Amino acid sequence: MREQLARYIAADLLNQHDRVIDEDEDLLASGLLDSLSMMSLIHHIEQDLQIDVPAEDVTIENFQSLRAIDAYLDRRGV
Amino acid sequence: MLYLLPHAIDRAAMRSPEREAIRYAGTSLSYAALVERADRLAGLLRAEGVRRGDRVGIHAGKGIAAAVALYGIMKAGAAYVPLDPSAPPARQAFIVRDCGIRHVVTEPPRLSALRLLLAEGVDVASVVGVDAPAPNVRGFSWTDVDAHPVVAHDPDLVEMDLAYVLYTSGSTGTPKGVAHSHRSALAFARVAADTYGFRPDDRLSNHAPLHFDLSTMDYFSSALAGATTVIIPDAHTRVPASYAALIETERLTVLYAVPLALTHLLLHGALDKRDLSSVRWVLFGGEPFPTRYLRALMAALPGARFSNVYGPTEVNGVTYWVVPPLAPDDDAPIPIGQPYQNVEVRIAGDDGAVVADGEPGELLVRTPTMMRGYWGRPDLDSRVFWKHQVVGHFEDVYLRTGDLVRRREDGLLEFHGRKDRQIKARGYRVELDEVEVALGSHPAVESAAAYGVPDEDGSLHIEATVTLRDGRHVTPDALRTHVAGSLPRYAVPVRLDVVPAMPRTSTGKVDRRALAARARERAPTAEGT
Numbered sequence: 240m241r242e243q244l245a246r247y248i249a250a251d252l253l254n255q256h257d258r259v260i261d262e263d264e265d266l267l268a269s270g271l272l273d274s275l276s277m278m279s280l281i282h283h284i285e286q287d288l289q290i291d292v293p294a295e296d297v298t299i300e301n302f303q304s305l306r307a308i309d310a311y312l313d314r315r316g317v
Numbered sequence: 318m319l320y321l322l323p324h325a326i327d328r329a330a331m332r333s334p335e336r337e338a339i340r341y342a343g344t345s346l347s348y349a350a351l352v353e354r355a356d357r358l359a360g361l362l363r364a365e366g367v368r369r370g371d372r373v374g375i376h377a378g379k380g381i382a383a384a385v386a387l388y389g390i391m392k393a394g395a396a397y398v399p400l401d402p403s404a405p406p407a408r409q410a411f412i413v414r415d416c417g418i419r420h421v422v423t424e425p426p427r428l429s430a431l432r433l434l435l436a437e438g439v440d441v442a443s444v445v446g447v448d449a450p451a452p453n454v455r456g457f458s459w460t461d462v463d464a465h466p467v468v469a470h471d472p473d474l475v476e477m478d479l480a481y482v483l484y485t486s487g488s489t490g491t492p493k494g495v496a497h498s499h500r501s502a503l504a505f506a507r508v509a510a511d512t513y514g515f516r517p518d519d520r521l522s523n524h525a526p527l528h529f530d531l532s533t534m535d536y537f538s539s540a541l542a543g544a545t546t547v548i549i550p551d552a553h554t555r556v557p558a559s560y561a562a563l564i565e566t567e568r569l570t571v572l573y574a575v576p577l578a579l580t581h582l583l584l585h586g587a588l589d590k591r592d593l594s595s596v597r598w599v600l601f602g603g604e605p606f607p608t609r610y611l612r613a614l615m616a617a618l619p620g621a622r623f624s625n626v627y628g629p630t631e632v633n634g635v636t637y638w639v640v641p642p643l644a645p646d647d648d649a650p651i652p653i654g655q656p657y658q659n660v661e662v663r664i665a666g667d668d669g670a671v672v673a674d675g676e677p678g679e680l681l682v683r684t685p686t687m688m689r690g691y692w693g694r695p696d697l698d699s700r701v702f703w704k705h706q707v708v709g710h711f712e713d714v715y716l717r718t719g720d721l722v723r724r725r726e727d728g729l730l731e732f733h734g735r736k737d738r739q740i741k742a743r744g745y746r747v748e749l750d751e752v753e754v755a756l757g758s759h760p761a762v763e764s765a766a767a768y769g770v771p772d773e774d775g776s777l778h779i780e781a782t783v784t785l786r787d788g789r790h791v792t793p794d795a796l797r798t799h800v801a802g803s804l805p806r807y808a809v810p811v812r813l814d815v816v817p818a819m820p821r822t823s824t825g826k827v828d829r830r831a832l833a834a835r836a837r838e839r840a841p842t843a844e845g846t
Contacts, residue, residue, distance in 0.1 A: 267552035295587035
C-alpha cells in the first residue's frame with residue numbers, strides 16, 4: 240500500500256517518476272503537495288483503492304507523511 | 318502621522334504593546350516585540366548597505382520570520398519582494414535579476430531551496446536568516462538579527478516610495494513586477510478596515526501566501542486596527558478539516574481567501590463537527606465564487622457576513638459586494654459589486670469613451686490604491702494606464718483592468734470575462750500566453766495552445782495541446798517536466814495532448830475554443846451535474 244501510494248504521489252501528482260519519497264518526508268509543510276494534489280490523493284484512495292475517507296479524517300495528523308497515511312489506513316482496517 | 322505601512326505597527330505598539338500582533342502555530346509576537354525585531358532587522362539591513370528604494374527579497378514560508386521580514390525591510394527604507402519558495406529556481410532567479418535584489422531575508426528550513434536559487438548565479442551580496450548561505454555571500458542568523466542594536470535612523474521616506482513588488486504572470490513569457498507604494502497599500506488597508514469595521518479584538522486569518530496580494534490586507538488592515546493576524550500554516554491550507562479545526566481553536570473572526578479554498582472548507586472541512594461562531598466576516602476574492610457553494614457556506618456559517626472583494630493586483634481591491642441572503646434556486650453569478658469609497662469606475666470602450674448604460678465594456682478605475690507601475694517596464698505601464706483630463710488640464714490616471722464588466726439595473730457591476738487571455742487557475746492569475754511560450758521553448762514543440770478547463774469545484778485548471786516538429790518526439794510527461802522548470806506549479810498544464818495538427822478556425826487561427834470544449838466534454842464539471 241505504502242509503495243503504491245509513493246508511486247502515485249511521485250508519478251501522478253509530482254510528475255517525477257523517479258522521485259523517491261521517504262516514509263517520514265513531510266508531504267504538506269514542504270510544499271510537496273498543494274491543495275489540488277491533496278484532493279487528488281483523497282480521490283485516488285477513495286476511487287482506486289475503494290477506501291472511504293470521511294472529511295473529518297482528512298487532517299494533517301493523518302496525511303502528513305506516507306507513514307502517517309499508512310497508519311491511518313491501518314486503523315481504518317485496510 | 319501615519320503614512321508608511323510600518324507606522325501602523327509602531328502606532329499599535331504604542332497604544333497596546335502587549336497585544337498579539339502575529340500568531341503562528343501556537344507562537345506569537347506582541348506588537349512591541351514585532352516592532353523591536355523589525356527595527357533590529359532594519360538596522361542590520363542598513364548596516365549591509367540597504368537604502369531607500371532598494372528591493373529586498375523574502376524567501377520564506379508562512380510564519381513569524383516572514384512577518385518580521387516584511388516590516389523590517391520596509392523600515393530599512395526598502396521594498397519587499399516575496400520569492401515563492403515553491404516556484405522553480407529559474408523563475409525566482411529571473412525575479413531577483415529583474416528587480417535587482419542584492420539582499421534576501423530567509424529562515425533555516427529554506428536553506429537548501431535558497432542554495433538552489435543562489436546556484437542560478439544571481440548577484441546576491443547578503444542573506445539574513447542563515448549564517449552560511451554560500452561562498453561569497455555574507456550570512457546572518459536570526460540570532461544575529463536579535464542581537465543587532467536598534468539604530469535610530471530616519472529612512473526619509475514619503476508615501477510615494479515603494480513598499481513592495483509582487484510578481485505575477487506576464488503574457489510575453491516572463492513574470493512582471495507590480496510595484497506598490499506605501500500610499501496605495503495603506504489606501505486599501507484603510508478602506509478595508511473601515512468598510513468591514515475591523516476592531517482590536519479581531520483575529521484575521523492570513524490564508525494566502527506572501528507573494529499573493531490577498532496577504533497584504535491580512536497584515537496591514539489588521540495592523541491599522543491593532544488586531545491580531547493569525548498566519549495559517551501551509552499544511553492547514555491544504556487540509557480543510559485541519560483548517561476548520563484551527564478556525565475554531567484560534568477563534569478567528571475574519572477569514573479572507575480565494576473561493577476555491579472556501580469551497581474546499583465547505584465540502585471537506587467537516588464543518589458540522591465545529592463551532593465556528595467566532596467568524597463574523599468571510600471575505601473572498603481572486604476568482605468568481607460559484608453561487609451554490611457560497612450559499613451553502615453562508616448556511617453553514619449563519620453568524621457571519623460575506624463580502625466579495627474584487628480588484629486586480631495592480632489596484633488592490635476596488636469593488637465589493639456584501640452578499641445578501643441568496644435565493645435557494647437562483648445560481649446567477651455573484652456580482653463584483655459596487656466601488657469602495659474613494660474609487661471611481663468607468664466602463665469604457667477601447668477609446669476610453671464610456672459605453673451606453675447596461676452595455677458591457679472594459680472596467681477602468683481611478684483610485685488611490687493603484688500601483689506605481691510595473692517594475693522596469695514603462696512599455697507595459699503605457700498600455701495599462703489611461704490618462705484623461707477630469708478637471709481642467711490636470712491629467713488623471715486610470716488603470717485599464719482588462720476585465721469586461723456590465724452595470725446592472727440595480728447599479729451593481731457584474732463580471733463578463735477578460736479582454737485578453739488571462740485566467741484565474743485555482744485562484745492564481747495566469748497568462749495563457751506565458752504557458753504557451755514555456756511549451757514552445759521545448760525543441761520538439763512546433764505549436765502550443767493552452768486553455769482553461771472548468772473543475773468540479775467551480776474553479777479552472779489549465780490544459781494544453783501541442784503539435785511536434787517533423788521527426789521529433791516528446792512524451793506529455795517529459796513536456797510537463799520541461800515547463801515545470803520555468804512555470805509555477807499552478808500554471809503547469811494538468812493534462813497535455815500531442816496531436817498531429819491543431820484544429821483551426823475558418824480564418825486559420827488555432828481554435829482554442831474547440832480544444833477547450835473537447836476538454837470540457839471529457840471531464841464532466843459540477844455545472845453539468
